[in-house]
Amino acid sequence: MTVLFDIIASVGLWGAVLRIATPLIFGTLGALLCERAGVLNLGIEGIMTFGAMIGWLSVYHGADLWTGLLIAAIAGGVFGLLHSGLTVTLGLSQHVAGLGVTLFASSFSYYVFRLIVPTAGTPPTIVPFQPIAIPGLSTLPFIGPAFFTQTAPTYLAILIALTLAYILFRTPLGLAIRMTGENPHAAEAQGVNPMKVRYGAVIAGSALMGMGGAFLTLSAFNSFFPTMVQGRGWICIALVVFASWRPGRALFGALLFAFFDAFQLRLQTAVDGVPYQIFLMTPYVLSIVALAVMARRARVPQALMQPYRRGER
Amino acid sequence: MRFERREHRPVYLMVLTPVLAVIAALALSGILIAIAGAPVLDAYWRILIGAFGSRLSATETLTRATPLMLTGLAAAVAFRARLWNIGAEGQFYLGAIAVAAASSKLLGDLPAPVLIPTLLLVGAVAGMALILIPLWLRLRFSVDEVVTSLLLNFIALLFVSMLIDGVLKDPLAFGWPQSQSVSDHAMLPKLVARSRLHIGFAIAIALAIVVHLIQSRTVFGLQSRAAGLNPVGAVFAGVPLGRTLVKVACLSGGLAGLAGAIEVLGVKGYVTTDLSPGFGYAGIVVAMLANLNPLGVILAAIFTATMFVGADGMSRGLGIPTYIADVTVALSLLTMLIALFFTQYRIRR
Numbered sequence: 001m002t003v004l005f006d007i008i009a010s011v012g013l014w015g016a017v018l019r020i021a022t023p024l025i026f027g028t029l030g031a032l033l034c035e036r037a038g039v040l041n042l043g044i045e046g047i048m049t050f051g052a053m054i055g056w057l058s059v060y061h062g063a064d065l066w067t068g069l070l071i072a073a074i075a076g077g078v079f080g081l082l083h084s085g086l087t088v089t090l091g092l093s094q095h096v097a098g099l100g101v102t103l104f105a106s107s108f109s110y111y112v113f114r115l116i117v118p119t120a121g122t123p124p125t126i127v128p129f130q131p132i133a134i135p136g137l138s139t140l141p142f143i144g145p146a147f148f149t150q151t152a153p154t155y156l157a158i159l160i161a162l163t164l165a166y167i168l169f170r171t172p173l174g175l176a177i178r179m180t181g182e183n184p185h186a187a188e189a190q191g192v193n194p195m196k197v198r199y200g201a202v203i204a205g206s207a208l209m210g211m212g213g214a215f216l217t218l219s220a221f222n223s224f225f226p227t228m229v230q231g232r233g234w235i236c237i238a239l240v241v242f243a244s245w246r247p248g249r250a251l252f253g254a255l256l257f258a259f260f261d262a263f264q265l266r267l268q269t270a271v272d273g274v275p276y277q278i279f280l281m282t283p284y285v286l287s288i289v290a291l292a293v294m295a296r297r298a299r300v301p302q303a304l305m306q307p308y309r310r311g312e313r
Numbered sequence: 314m315r316f317e318r319r320e321h322r323p324v325y326l327m328v329l330t331p332v333l334a335v336i337a338a339l340a341l342s343g344i345l346i347a348i349a350g351a352p353v354l355d356a357y358w359r360i361l362i363g364a365f366g367s368r369l370s371a372t373e374t375l376t377r378a379t380p381l382m383l384t385g386l387a388a389a390v391a392f393r394a395r396l397w398n399i400g401a402e403g404q405f406y407l408g409a410i411a412v413a414a415a416s417s418k419l420l421g422d423l424p425a426p427v428l429i430p431t432l433l434l435v436g437a438v439a440g441m442a443l444i445l446i447p448l449w450l451r452l453r454f455s456v457d458e459v460v461t462s463l464l465l466n467f468i469a470l471l472f473v474s475m476l477i478d479g480v481l482k483d484p485l486a487f488g489w490p491q492s493q494s495v496s497d498h499a500m501l502p503k504l505v506a507r508s509r510l511h512i513g514f515a516i517a518i519a520l521a522i523v524v525h526l527i528q529s530r531t532v533f534g535l536q537s538r539a540a541g542l543n544p545v546g547a548v549f550a551g552v553p554l555g556r557t558l559v560k561v562a563c564l565s566g567g568l569a570g571l572a573g574a575i576e577v578l579g580v581k582g583y584v585t586t587d588l589s590p591g592f593g594y595a596g597i598v599v600a601m602l603a604n605l606n607p608l609g610v611i612l613a614a615i616f617t618a619t620m621f622v623g624a625d626g627m628s629r630g631l632g633i634p635t636y637i638a639d640v641t642v643a644l645s646l647l648t649m650l651i652a653l654f655f656t657q658y659r660i661r662r
Contacts, residue, residue, distance in 0.1 A: 042459065086647070090316075090654045095397050095459055099597060100646040107639030108345075114634035115349055234463045241457075277475035284464045284471075288450070295456040310315070 014146035021258035026212030027236035037201035042098025045233030046105030051213030076210020091307030363626025383572035384596025400462030402593025403469030408570030411439035440570015
């Protein structure tokens with residue numbers, strides 16, 4: 001028991017929570033935005049991989065870190081354009097199209113990476129984002145070093161979560177997005193163009209996914225390697241359901257999830273005799289449990305996964 | 314510009330669709346090869362030679378196509394009933410590890426004619442067991458099975474990693490995490506002497522035919538297609554939706570588990586965590602390229618295997634990363650989706 005207490009009372013754990021949560025916050029918000037407009041974006045895993053690769057590659061070739069993050073966002077948006085072309089214009093199965101985008105984006109990332117870095121072995125590194133101590137707050141005992149000495153993209157992720165919540169629930173644009181996700185026919189009757197809204201939401205959401213991926217290579221680590229996204233995209237899709245499609249709860253869900261992840265990482269070294277794989281399984285098991293618990297309770301956008309064709313029911 | 318549903322779909326389009334999709338995918342990856350500074354046609358020629366240029370490479374390609382056929386069938390039967398089983402990768406690994414465990418811990422002493430079918434069955438049952446989790450979650454809690462079956466892939470791989478690092482670890486593998494080998498008499502007989510091609514290839518083709526017959530000639534086949542085309546209508550027509558989905562899931566998970574079992578018994582003889590270079594995910598592409606037709610799966614799997622095996626040789630010669638094969642295969646899924654769309658719709662101004 002004292003072991004558990006020591007872990008929970010350590011500053012390191014709580015500092016890690018925000019760090020682990022950041023890519024999940026970006027990814028979950030991105031997926032949430034797409035789904036609020038009625039499009040399931042299973043391209044997320046591949047888009048995060050590509051964002052991680054292209055962000056790292058840009059910085060490796062001399063761009064500064066913010067430019068790297070921006071390029072990752074733009075690349076994410078381009079894949080969002082591809083996904084909306086397939087699912088909005090053509091109205092294809094969002095499941096299969098999304099998996100196709102993921103397969104393409106991740107294999108394309110590996111291809112480009114191998115082309116630039118042909119040799120296997122230790123991948124080259126960059127200088128990642130450094131932690132920024134928020135003046136005043138960071139000097140608070142315990143809370144300061146844990147929550148207020150993060151890297152800049154982490155603060156940005158939290159800011160985006162609040163902004164997205166504001167846009168979705170307090171602005172006409174947010175109303176148009178939610179309406180398109182609930183009933184595109186009604187939205188059209190109100191003068192909203194559901195196609196445009198869906199394109200916009202999927203492109204913007206995918207840009208956020210790209211940034212989530214880039215956080216991995218530009219802040220959490222300092223290099224890229226294949227399979228580094230490790231199912232984080234799928235976990236984000238589960239977190240959207242857990243969050244009941246609300247940005248505030250998505251933020252909370254990502255933090256809760258990251259807490260368990262940071263906790264199991266420390267437990268691995270503290271507890272002997274249990275295979276480490278058991279600990280590594282917990283994020284995935286937790287995601288499944290979260291889905292099972294929340295699936296019935298959550299209010300799904302009613303037009304999610306339904307293609308919209310003008311004049312067709 | 315708008316799209317208008319076609320009144321009827323010409324048969325030639327159905328045949329032409331995958332061919333056009335593959336050509337489009339090859340053209341698009343050709344751009345990537347050209348950007349990398351290699352001659353495109355030469356690269357594709359080398360892929361073809363690498364995959365079929367010699368007796369050895371041809372048997373190697375067909376060996377690689379075997380698990381792809383089975384995971385492709387697994388995806389095809391599930392998708393037809395709109396059961397989104399994306400967990401073939403995990404089911405593959407569970408089938409593989411079940412075979413390794415059963416042969417080294419329980420059944421290794423049985424004579425080959427009993428042992429091999431038993432082991433294949435064990436692998437299939439392991440795959441079924443895994444897919445029943447997402448299916449149960451869908452039927453009981455209405456959880457979308459895509460994400461749960463995907464997440465289970467990671468869990469299954471960690472589970473395998475735990476076993477081959479623990480109870481099933483081969484003590485003779487120099488500390489490398491690798492399962493104990495299955496005994497020699499449990500290995501599948503070769504189909505072609507002095508090659509790696511084993512009878513698993515024939516089994517996969519036979520199963521494609523069986524699945525085709527099941528889907529086209531049996532009540533269950535009709536019910537599973539009805540469940541996919543219109544679940545509500547199917548219920549009104551008296552289709553027991555839950556029970557049909559359970560059967561579809563068992564067939565799909567069983568095929569994926571069998572793929573893992575056959576890969577162990579046919580090629581490797583033991584399990585490592587890189588036994589599958591993404592056979593489960595590639596199976597999705599194979600199924601879509603075949604337009605979910607079980608017989609088409611055979612050809613689609615051979616195409617995919619050609620890309621993977623051929624890219625190895627091409628990569629050594631031209632320095633293009635082997636990932637180009639993954640890119641082409643993924644692109645062919647996207648182009649196939651688009652091509653399929655245009656078999657159903659035409660453009661009207």
